[in-house]
Amino acid sequence: MGSHQTSSKSFSAAIIGGGISGLTLAIALQQRHIKVQIYEAATKFRQVSYGLAMSPTANRVIPLIDPHLGEIYKTLVTTHRGGPGDEDLEATWFRVVWGSGKNEGHAVFDFKSSTGMTSLRRAEFLNLLTSFIPRESIHFNKRLLYLREIDSGLRVVFEDGTSGTFEVVVGCDGVHSNVRKSMLPNETTEPQYSGMFAYRAVLDMETVIEAVGEERARIATKYISKGACGVSYPVDRSRKVNVGLYRTSPNLKTFPPNPVKWAIFDHHPVSTFCRGRVVLIGDAAHACTPHQGEGIGQAVEDVYVLAELLSDSRVITSSHAIAAFQAYNEVRRRRTQQTSRENGKILCLNHEYFGDDEKKLKQEWRERYNWIWNLDMNDHVERARIIMYAALAELD
Numbered sequence: 001m002g003s004h005q006t007s008s009k010s011f012s013a014a015i016i017g018g019g020i021s022g023l024t025l026a027i028a029l030q031q032r033h034i035k036v037q038i039y040e041a042a043t044k045f046r047q048v049s050y051g052l053a054m055s056p057t058a059n060r061v062i063p064l065i066d067p068h069l070g071e072i073y074k075t076l077v078t079t080h081r082g083g084p085g086d087e088d089l090e091a092t093w094f095r096v097v098w099g100s101g102k103n104e105g106h107a108v109f110d111f112k113s114s115t116g117m118t119s120l121r122r123a124e125f126l127n128l129l130t131s132f133i134p135r136e137s138i139h140f141n142k143r144l145l146y147l148r149e150i151d152s153g154l155r156v157v158f159e160d161g162t163s164g165t166f167e168v169v170v171g172c173d174g175v176h177s178n179v180r181k182s183m184l185p186n187e188t189t190e191p192q193y194s195g196m197f198a199y200r201a202v203l204d205m206e207t208v209i210e211a212v213g214e215e216r217a218r219i220a221t222k223y224i225s226k227g228a229c230g231v232s233y234p235v236d237r238s239r240k241v242n243v244g245l246y247r248t249s250p251n252l253k254t255f256p257p258n259p260v261k262w263a264i265f266d267h268h269p270v271s272t273f274c275r276g277r278v279v280l281i282g283d284a285a286h287a288c289t290p291h292q293g294e295g296i297g298q299a300v301e302d303v304y305v306l307a308e309l310l311s312d313s314r315v316i317t318s319s320h321a322i323a324a325f326q327a328y329n330e331v332r333r334r335r336t337q338q339t340s341r342e343n344g345k346i347l348c349l350n351h352e353y354f355g356d357d358e359k360k361l362k363q364e365w366r367e368r369y370n371w372i373w374n375l376d377m378n379d380h381v382e383r384a385r386i387i388m389y390a391a392l393a394e395l396d
């Protein structure tokens with residue numbers, strides 16, 4: 001699958017990290033006839049198979065990255081279609097429900113979107129992405145230690161003692177990014193504990209129906225309560241339910257047996273997403289807590305903007321690619337360094353202003369998600385292109 005045309009560019013490019021950002025970027029570049037090599041730390045793709053709630057942003061942008069990818073992706077996702085309730089439920093992304101207190105179990109608000117709820121398993125998504133990338137472009141067991149600028153480009157040095165030289169490098173190595181550390185040695189780039197733990201499990205639909213009833217089990221739900229918030233949504237064509245609980249204390253007494261426990265990290269906003277020949281995307285650039293369900297949405301927006309800029313016919317050399325990185329940085333940094341931690345606080349009813357005031361909560365969520373979901377991607381890319389053309393003009 002995928003294009004094997006020769007590259008229209010005269011620079012060599014490496015992607016560090018073969019997660020969702022790295023793989024989707026490789027597909028986007030390949031679709032635009034730009035050759036790239038991926039270096040991934042893992043020995044193979046891990047089949048971690050918890051669920052992913054895909055945001056309306058992700059649904060909108062994935063087909064822009066590659067229309068064929070978008071077509072297959074659409075056939076894989078689980079939605080509310082065919083579930084309980086009226087047709088209106090098809091447009092529900094998540095239903096927000098009181099998880100405790102006097103209104104426990106009552107619905108607060110339905111997040112509505114053009115695509116409604118869409119979910120799939122992480123392993124399923126990674127399998128789809130890798131099926132679009134030629135095997136010879138992915139190098140496993142290559143954990144980047146650091147990168148260093150040399151005359152001819154960037155030296156990338158791996159843990160196994162090997163190294164390579166590229167003219168440009170894209171850091172897609174997640175929240176613990178070594179590319180970020182190398183690129184910004186004078187900044188605080190270490191991930192920071194967000195103060196919350198996540199517990200996750202994938203359960204049989206019947207088990208969840210028994211626990212919370214048919215309607216609650218089949219409808220994607222966010223539970224809000226003091227000091228904790230939860231999420232559940234169907235996956236695997238509604239045969240299973242992905243459940244997650246987020247709370248500030250690491251000790252949990254009542255939850256399904258053997259949940260996976262995660263400490264949730266994000267990192268300080270960085271001063272720039274690019275420096276010279278290096279650029280960061282996805283969690284490496286702006287890892288945030290999962291409370292807005294936008295990690296993948298923002299990563300694929302990064303990918304689309306960067307791929308559109310790099311594939312512009314005026315971008316030929318590595319100096320031009322650097323101008324593209326600068327333009328990407330200008331438009332993306334402003335958008336992505338936003339407030340997922342704050343949404344976690346709101347969902348856990350710990351926010352000083354919103355508290356448990358239903359009216360304020362609804363208003364806030366309407367505005368917040370409208371801003372997140374409804375970005376005009378064409379306009380966004382064109383703004384970046386104008387910035388890039390100005391930088392290219394200075395090179396001439």
Ligand SMILES: Cc1cc2nc3c(=O)[nH]c(=O)nc-3n(C[C@H](O)[C@H](O)[C@H](O)COP(=O)(O)OP(=O)(O)OC[C@H]3O[C@@H](n4cnc5c(N)ncnc54)[C@H](O)[C@@H]3O)c2cc1C
Pocket residue numbers: 016017018019020021022039040041042051052053054055142143144145172173174175176177178179198262264281282283284290293294295296297299
């Ligand atoms: C508990 C939890 C639940 C979440 N749920 C959702 C959800 O439902 N929906 C959603 O949209 N988002 C969700 N997210 C966020 C989402 O998972 C991330 O935003 C997304 O995976 C970012 O992709 P990435 O490729 O940038 O980073 P990653 O997925 O972290 O991928 C980084 C890749 O780089 C590799 N790597 C790391 N270091 C190196 C190195 N030094 N050298 C080479 N390779 C390296 C890693 O092995 C990995 O393959 C969740 C996050 C958490 C923590």
